[in-house]
Amino acid sequence: MKLEILLAFVALMLFSLGGEANILVQKSALLHGSVTMSYSPLLKMGTIQSITWRFDKNNKRTLILDTTRKPHFIYDSQFKDRLQISDNLFTLTIMDLTMEDSGVYNIDCTDTTGKVDSSTFNVTVYEPIPNPIIRTHFKVRTTDGCNVTLHCSVPSNTSDLSYTWKYRLQGSEYQPYNNGSTVQISPDHQDMEFLCIVQNPADQKNVSTQVQKICMPTATSGIRSYISTIMVFLISLIILLLGVSVYCFWKKYRKTKEPKETPNEELNYIEVTTHPREANQVGNENYIGLPSPQKTKAETVYTMLQHPRAKNT
Template identity: 40%
Template sequence: MMKHLAECFLVLSIFPSLFFTGEVVPIRVNCLLNQSILLSPSVDSSHSVQHVYWNFQTYIIASYINNQLIVIQDKFEGRLEIVDNGRSLRIGELRLEDSGLYAGTITFTDKSKDQKTYNLTVYDYVPVPTIVSEEMKKNGEWCNVTLRCFTPTNTPALSYIWNYKHGDISSTILYKNTGDTIQISLQLESWDMEIMCIVQNPVDRKNVSVQKICRDYDESDRKAIKDGTCWIKLYIYLPILISLSLSLPLLCLLNRSKPE
């Protein structure tokens, strides 16, 4: 028995056998690399299966005759399995090059036939992204920053969603389908918000988040403000301290000079 990982699911199961201008409408199937997919050309029938032929693109990849599966294409060797007495075919350990059109034609013992066509797309796993701050400018209480959601490999068919979390507002969509780079302007009270980038394809997704983007670049400013505040306090209190220090000896002399 062939071992397999979690199976993919049909993306489009509505009207699976529609015919337009004499052509079968393929059922779209999206699947992850190394997973398996179960293709079923047969509707429910009380008759037994006589034979089945499976095509990939323009050539036959396998046949099922006399209860025996014959794999014709070498690249599918060891990855095909007949299920439900010939009514379904499982393809395991999917590869990226397995993407394409599959057609299954089944003939029953009463000579009736059934056929379905599948448009299979195999996707790679989405890599774990990182958020990179490419440019930042602060003007008073405003922080203008350009963020890029960087993925380490050039994986195709990726889409991006940017969310933010701040205070009681959680997981609010900031930008959707805008690409891997965004430009945002934050007011001072929002400088510590959490910003999340979600990277996805039709069958997998990853996310990463950063927080206090503008605050992280603001340490020197805050230190300068703190030091400046200390100097302001010193300017205010130093004259008072000097005045008190000079007044105390004078008060002592006055007290001594008073007649008893």
């Protein structure tokens, strides 16, 4: 702001001496955003005869507006449907910026006497800054804490970046610490927080980290490792118990489905024919079980035959 006031004062002095006044204004804008260029001429409003806006880049001049021509608005295809111009023609806005819109924009105002009042806007379009990250490059543990080297970076090749570090205790305001992407810290308190600010002239992003997180990872990781081990053991035990249960159930189910041996209840019988011995046949064994010419007596004996039962093992 002070620079713009100084430039305006110099332009006023030059204009009062009858020279051509020209003010240079630096403008920074974000890709896909917008930029507005506005100028208040030193000439009397009733004496201005013509106004011209133009864009200069790589030794190429593009006419944007010229009131000496009809119609006044002359849009190049580069700015088609992306321009807004105020009613008094002193304010120009370009929307949905591209990287090709970076360059020099000029406005020239000429009065009836031929005096020219000019302003130049140097517009630079920047890409948005990605979210930064903080990495720990070097760490030495001490009895009071640790000495750490922190590196702040963004995952891109974005240029024109600056890095600023700040710190604070819990609940307090941030205080300046150092500049640059890499800093060395020796924190006095475990509740300290360090903030890395990455910025270019059009955008700014930041990321923070806690000293306790940096200097005491072993205890935290040890607890996490212990919990992970317990969880793995419990899950393995549950899987084992489920496996045993499924096996026992399957074995019992298979046993109940095996066909049982049924006893052979088929009735078998033989017929035995007997006949009494006569007196003169005593001692003669040749007639035992054979038909006798004498009167015989037939008797039938029934019995049930079964397979022996298998012993349980």
